[in-house]
Amino acid sequence: MNADNPKGYENPDLLWTPAQLNERMGDPNLRIIDTRPGERFAMGHIPGARHFNVYAINCDDSDEAPLMSFLRMWAFLLGNRGVSFENTIVFYDDRVGNTCVRGFWFLELFGHGDVHVLDGGYGGWERAGLATTRDSEPLKAANFEFNLQRDRIATYKDVLAAIEDDDHVLLDTRTEGEWLGTEARAKRGGALPGAVWQEWLAHLTPEGEMKPASELRAQFEAIGVTPEKEVTAY
Structure with a gap:
């Protein structure tokens, strides 16, 4: 670990970090995506952020055609928010949560090489004393092309x-109730x-930031998620 990578x-x-994002504010190529509920976006957000509901559409069929x-609908919605494949993209939630990570994963799936998550989310931004606003700017639609990465x-x-592969781990990150079948x-x-099960909240600090790599590694190894295994999380 070093000053540029304190979490290892x-x-x-x-x-x-909020400081890293703040340094890039004003960059015309930057697209900040707020994935919180619309009412929270309206009550205050990071200047220049665009609201995007990552659960606006869903698909429960992973066959090729559907x-x-x-994915084409998802790309259209991104473009409709003024996001193109060439932009630097940062997703945020109230903390590092399901919605911003879902957005990040979709961009990884689309082959985007310059996508990030804001550590600590909007809460971390506010704790850092950085500017917020209730204003929104008119959006100019863009064309979002993608290069699908099927290994994602x-x-x-x-x-x-x-399920039949001993070198593959299926990692359930849902709530305990979902894991047990009671919810x-x-x-x-x-x-x-x-x-194996480890709820996603176990990966966060009380402030909603990601834990350091050493802590996460120990947690994963304790349930059999190790570097030599292929992992599918859900």
Whole structure:
């Protein structure tokens, strides 16, 4: 670890601090995406941010035709928010949460090489004493082209194969109730056969920032998620 990478990550540039984002404010190529509920965006947001509901559309079929149709709709919605493939993109939530990470993953899936998550989210931005606003600027639509990276997504066929593969770990990051089947948010409750569980909240500090790499590594190793294993998270 060093001053430029205090948490010891392998790829620290994926996670920006509020100070890093603040240094880039005013960059015409920067696109800041607020993934919180619309009412919270209206009550205050980072200057220049565009609101985007990452759950506006969903797809429960990973076969080729419906999946590609879904991804094209996602790309259209990004373009409609003025986001193009050439932009530097930063997603944020109230903390490092499901919505900003979902946005980040989609951009990784689309082959975008300059996408980031704001560590600590809007809460971290406010704690740093940085400027906020309730104003929104008119958006000019852009054309978002993408280069699909299929190794970033696991279809149901991939998951079925992973269940039988000792070198593959299925990591369930949902709530404990969903893991145990007492809370169902899908057609059926329960977990995938052979999966291990660690709720995503366990990866955050009380302030909603990502924990240091050493702590995360120890947590993952304790449940059998190790560097030599292929991992599919859900």
